[in-house]
Amino acid sequence: MTKDNSEYLIERYNNIYEVVIGLEVHAQITSNSKLFSSSSTTFGAEPNTQVSLVDAAFPGMLPVINEYCVKQAIKTGIGLKAQINKRSVFDRKNYFYADLPQGYQISQFKFPIVGEGTVILDMPNGPKEVGIERLHLEQDAGKSIHDMDPQNTLVDLNRSGVALMEIVSKPDMRTPDEVSAYVKKLRSIMRYLGTCDGNMQEGSLRADVNISVRIKGSDVLGTRCEIKNVNSIKFMQMAIDYESNRQVDLIQEGKTIDQETRLFDTKKNETRSMRSKEDAHDYRYFPDPDLLPLEVTDEFIEKLKADIPELPDDKKKRFIDKYKVSPYEATILVSDIDTAKYFEEVVAKMGKNLDIKLAVNWITSELFAVLNNKNLEISQSPISSKNLSKLINLIKNGTISGKIAKTIFELMMDGDQDPQKIVEEKGLKQESDPKALEALIDKIINDNREKAIEYKQGKEKLFGFFVGQAMKVSGGKANPQLINEILKKKL
Amino acid sequence: MSDIISLTLVDLVKNIKDKKISSEETTKAFIDRGEKSRNLNTYITEDFSNALLKAKAFDQKPNFNLKLPGIPMAVKDLFCTNGVKTTAGSKILNNFIPPYESTVTQNIWNEGAILLGKLNCDEFAMGSSNETSFFGNVQSPIDKDLVPGGSSGGSASALAANITPITIGTDTGGSIRQPASFTGTVGLKPTYGSCSRYGIVAFASSLDQAGPMSKNVKDCALLQEIISTYDDKDSTSIDFKRNAYSKELTNNIKGKKIGIPNEYRVDGMPKEIEDLWSKGIEYAKDCGAKIVEISLPHTNYALPTYYIVAPAEASSNLARYDGVKYGFRSKGENLIDMYEKTRSEGFGEEVQRRIMIGTYVLSSGYYDAYYLKAQKVRKLIKNDFDEAYKKVDAIITPSTPSAAFKIGEKTNDPVSMYLNDIFTVPVNLAGLPAISIPAGVDAKGYPLGLQIIGKAFDEQNILNIAYAMEEKIEFKNKITDWWIK
Numbered sequence: 001m002t003k004d005n006s007e008y009l010i011e012r013y014n015n016i017y018e019v020v021i022g023l024e025v026h027a028q029i030t031s032n033s034k035l036f037s038s039s040s041t042t043f044g045a046e047p048n049t050q051v052s053l054v055d056a057a058f059p060g061m062l063p064v065i066n067e068y069c070v071k072q073a074i075k076t077g078i079g080l081k082a083q084i085n086k087r088s089v090f091d092r093k094n095y096f097y098a099d100l101p102q103g104y105q106i107s108q109f110k111f112p113i114v115g116e117g118t119v120i121l122d123m124p125n126g127p128k129e130v131g132i133e134r135l136h137l138e139q140d141a142g143k144s145i146h147d148m149d150p151q152n153t154l155v156d157l158n159r160s161g162v163a164l165m166e167i168v169s170k171p172d173m174r175t176p177d178e179v180s181a182y183v184k185k186l187r188s189i190m191r192y193l194g195t196c197d198g199n200m201q202e203g204s205l206r207a208d209v210n211i212s213v214r215i216k217g218s219d220v221l222g223t224r225c226e227i228k229n230v231n232s233i234k235f236m237q238m239a240i241d242y243e244s245n246r247q248v249d250l251i252q253e254g255k256t257i258d259q260e261t262r263l264f265d266t267k268k269n270e271t272r273s274m275r276s277k278e279d280a281h282d283y284r285y286f287p288d289p290d291l292l293p294l295e296v297t298d299e300f301i302e303k304l305k306a307d308i309p310e311l312p313d314d315k316k317k318r319f320i321d322k323y324k325v326s327p328y329e330a331t332i333l334v335s336d337i338d339t340a341k342y343f344e345e346v347v348a349k350m351g352k353n354l355d356i357k358l359a360v361n362w363i364t365s366e367l368f369a370v371l372n373n374k375n376l377e378i379s380q381s382p383i384s385s386k387n388l389s390k391l392i393n394l395i396k397n398g399t400i401s402g403k404i405a406k407t408i409f410e411l412m413m414d415g416d417q418d419p420q421k422i423v424e425e426k427g428l429k430q431e432s433d434p435k436a437l438e439a440l441i442d443k444i445i446n447d448n449r450e451k452a453i454e455y456k457q458g459k460e461k462l463f464g465f466f467v468g469q470a471m472k473v474s475g476g477k478a479n480p481q482l483i484n485e486i487l488k489k490k491l
Numbered sequence: 492m493s494d495i496i497s498l499t500l501v502d503l504v505k506n507i508k509d510k511k512i513s514s515e516e517t518t519k520a521f522i523d524r525g526e527k528s529r530n531l532n533t534y535i536t537e538d539f540s541n542a543l544l545k546a547k548a549f550d551q552k553p554n555f556n557l558k559l560p561g562i563p564m565a566v567k568d569l570f571c572t573n574g575v576k577t578t579a580g581s582k583i584l585n586n587f588i589p590p591y592e593s594t595v596t597q598n599i600w601n602e603g604a605i606l607l608g609k610l611n612c613d614e615f616a617m618g619s620s621n622e623t624s625f626f627g628n629v630q631s632p633i634d635k636d637l638v639p640g641g642s643s644g645g646s647a648s649a650l651a652a653n654i655t656p657i658t659i660g661t662d663t664g665g666s667i668r669q670p671a672s673f674t675g676t677v678g679l680k681p682t683y684g685s686c687s688r689y690g691i692v693a694f695a696s697s698l699d700q701a702g703p704m705s706k707n708v709k710d711c712a713l714l715q716e717i718i719s720t721y722d723d724k725d726s727t728s729i730d731f732k733r734n735a736y737s738k739e740l741t742n743n744i745k746g747k748k749i750g751i752p753n754e755y756r757v758d759g760m761p762k763e764i765e766d767l768w769s770k771g772i773e774y775a776k777d778c779g780a781k782i783v784e785i786s787l788p789h790t791n792y793a794l795p796t797y798y799i800v801a802p803a804e805a806s807s808n809l810a811r812y813d814g815v816k817y818g819f820r821s822k823g824e825n826l827i828d829m830y831e832k833t834r835s836e837g838f839g840e841e842v843q844r845r846i847m848i849g850t851y852v853l854s855s856g857y858y859d860a861y862y863l864k865a866q867k868v869r870k871l872i873k874n875d876f877d878e879a880y881k882k883v884d885a886i887i888t889p890s891t892p893s894a895a896f897k898i899g900e901k902t903n904d905p906v907s908m909y910l911n912d913i914f915t916v917p918v919n920l921a922g923l924p925a926i927s928i929p930a931g932v933d934a935k936g937y938p939l940g941l942q943i944i945g946k947a948f949d950e951q952n953i954l955n956i957a958y959a960m961e962e963k964i965e966f967k968n969k970i971t972d973w974w975i976k
Binding site: 053056057058059060061062063064065092094096097098101102103104153155282284285286289290291292 | 571577579584587589590591593688689690691692693695696697723724725726727803804806807809810811813815816817826827830850853854855858862
């Protein structure tokens with residue numbers, strides 16, 4: 001198996017297979033109330049406390065569309081550069097399950113609210129375009145809980161009726177890395193738009209992964225299997241790895257692949273058949289007679305377009321143009337809207353000492369490391385953009401060295417402290433008085449006469465030794481640039 | 492006042508407003524009548540003691556500005572009533588007490604009326620004879636062992652037998668008009684979107700409409716004026732300008748053009764229906780209306796279209812009765828087994844038949860041939876009416892192809908039962924308003940009705956025509972109280 005970043009191929013004897021992947025992402029719409037009722041959508045509430053008569057499908061109860069959710073779906077469509085359909089239709093998808101109170105899910109089948117669009121992935125070897133087939137609105141089901149009672153399955157309807165967007169991609173992905181980049185990019189766009197929080201732990205974002213394999217170079221699609229409801233990027237990648245190899249093995253053995261729905265077992269790291277095509281549900285889709293077709297005007301769409309913030313791709317371009325950051329750095333900075341915001345705040349507060357490179361480095365290395373360690377979002381950063389910009393300014397104006405800055409950075413985390421104050425309180429100000437430094441260096445040269453002679457005779461690497469001594473004697477506070485200059489002069 | 496129960500609604504309201512009778516007296520009279528008439532099996536749930544309490548409360552603090560001041564009335568058991576058992580005539584909702592009120596009934600209580608109880612109906616409103624109810628069939632006060640029609644059979648029977656002064660039913664394919672026709676009463680199916688469907692147990696969402704049933708047209712206009720409101724809880728409710736139907740009621744219909752559709756002269760229609768129709772045309776002429784021959788070419792396809800669309804929607808609407816959340820539940824080995832047992836035991840035969848038809852016509856491979864085609868035909872039927880209404884203001888047809896039949900006569904022949912709806916279903920498919928008024932009797936003396944179909948939102952016009960013709964027809968229902976003796 002070849003596993004570089006750009007290609008994911010499976011080799012068996014003389015055959016080289018490529019993997020074709022398409023995703024159906026279910027994204028929970030950020031909204032205070034449900035798609036067809038006014039119940040709350042807060043995550044983690046006591047079971048069955050956020051359920052209206054509509055959500056529990058009481059006799060004679062009727063759905064009424066939540067306009068906010070429609071706006072959210074259209075905004076997402078705009079973010080995916082997709083066709084917005086002015087007329088869409090809600091259909092009933094009929095099946096029986098204990099956590100589906102109506103006995104059908106209201107979804108959009110033939111006429112979705114959003115049509116074809118595209119998402120650009122920033123892959124290491126260049127941009128890659130993934131087509132969007134459609135985006136439609138639908139209700140979530142409730143939750144069946146099988147392990148709380150020895151005899152009975154319990155049902156929690158808090159999620160019943162929550163608004164979801166199903167975003168269907170074209171089968172345009174070829175590697176697990178592309179799938180990861182795609183999900184991240186979708187999440188990033190939706191977080192920019194405020195249409196989905198993208199929280200995979202809480203189930204706000206999950207995906208059905210469609211996988212098929214074919215001999216590399218073929219333009220015929222193989223029989224696909226759908227891996228249902230995978231709720232982390234890592235599991236998606238593991239599922240693709242397992243499933244594509246399973247399919248290749250079947251083909252190599254001369255067997256056929258059954259079109260079927262499979263489950264990914266995260267403990268055993270394997271996919272298992274859930275139901276075959278023959279057992280597939282007949283959902284008996286038909287237009288929901290309780291709801292009129294959803295019609296929106298051009299003005300309605302235009303108004304939403306005017307509300308769309310700068311999205312990742314545009315922000316990336318702007319960052320490259322305006323701040324002269326590399327495409328790689330720009331990608332990292334814009335991937336999350338809060339990171340981009342933090343970065344621009346730091347830059348704005350740096351004033352005349354502006355040093356973009358330094359700002360990028362501090363954010364993407366020091367700050368990210370801390371956030372990663374503490375498992376925090378940048379919006380929860382223990383160090384504010386204001387104080388980080390102050391810290392960088394202190395480096396730039398020579399008050400402290402980069403090394404001292406790291407010490408101060410550690411101290412700042414305790415209650416977002418002002419770095420200036422730390423410098424003053426702990427006496428960490430850099431020694432930048434040339435006279436004082438000259439005296440210091442004179443003493444060091446005096447104490448190490450022999451080494452100084454050796455240096456003069458050509459043993460140039462001893463220069464580092466003198467710098468180290470200077471730093472050591474000054475307790476790290478000596479201005480390294482000045483030390484260099486003075487040493488060169490004196491030696 | 493011994494004849495309280497035979498007063499029309501309008502007269503009852505007048506007497507109460509004039510303080511000639513109290514709400515309590517009135518309520519007692521109807522309760523008494525109801526208790527004496529249990530043989531008819533019109534009630535599924537009596538709410539008599541509460542009704543009396545409410546009547547007393549009304550008398551203590553009467554509000555005579557209301558349109559139904561202290562008027563007791565019973566309603567079809569398809570309307571959800573807060574705190575009062577609502578069964579839809581089904582075992583599966585045998586124990587269901589809604590914690591909410593339908594918009595239509597709420598509108599009625601807001602005008603001061605008092606609930607007497609819930610009236611029998613075909614199970615989930617599926618039937619034309621009130622024989623599919625889990626709570627037993629309803630007797631017609633017209634004659635022993637005669638069906639009152641369906642599905643609002645309990646409502647029609649209770650009204651004709653003076654058990655309630657007025658009532659409401661629901662009409663998906665004729666469920667108000669056909670029983671009105673069978674019992675010598677008036678029944679209006681309003682334009683689709685006129686009355687809110689919120690809180691009404693759904694049968695076929697795109698066809699269901701609530702409507703008034705009354706002893707005369709004036710009462711009907713008054714109740715329609717009360718129940719028809721725009722409701723944002725029902726996405727199919729329509730916000731149009733509603734008339735003050737009773738105030739604007741007039742018998743002046745001079746110059747109105749009334750269409751007579753050729754295609755309603757169906758094969759095998761009894762001569763007495765033919766004669767009734769001709770008589771109706773003469774009455775309309777007497778009132779000054781102009782008669783115009785019209786064509787509704789797709790009429791023949793209405794019944795099969797209806798029996799695809801209605802069961803399709805019903806099969807999905809009734810999926811919620813699964814034993815999980817409320818209503819009847821049967822014990823099962825597992826979830827599927829519980830579903831199967833609950834629904835086999837909880838639903839009656841006719842309901843199961845329609846769920847199966849509906850499931851079949853929606854299933855993959857059959858959808859295009861049945862459901863989709865039926866939707867196309869439905870459009871053609873609506874277009875027929877649109878064309879006709881370029882020439883006429885209203886259309887007159889018989890309400891049913893025959894008079895009421897005997898209990899059990901058609902239970903083993905669903906198709907002949909379905910044929911009862913032949914004149915009423917096109918109206919539901921087109922979403923139009925139509926009223927049935929009593930216009931004569933057959934050889935046995937059983938009532939026969941005429942149907943006046945209007946343009947969408949033109950309830951006032953058909954009420955006026957019905958009002959004018961009612962004066963000419965001078966129909967008198969012969970109720971002998973045979974069930975009390």
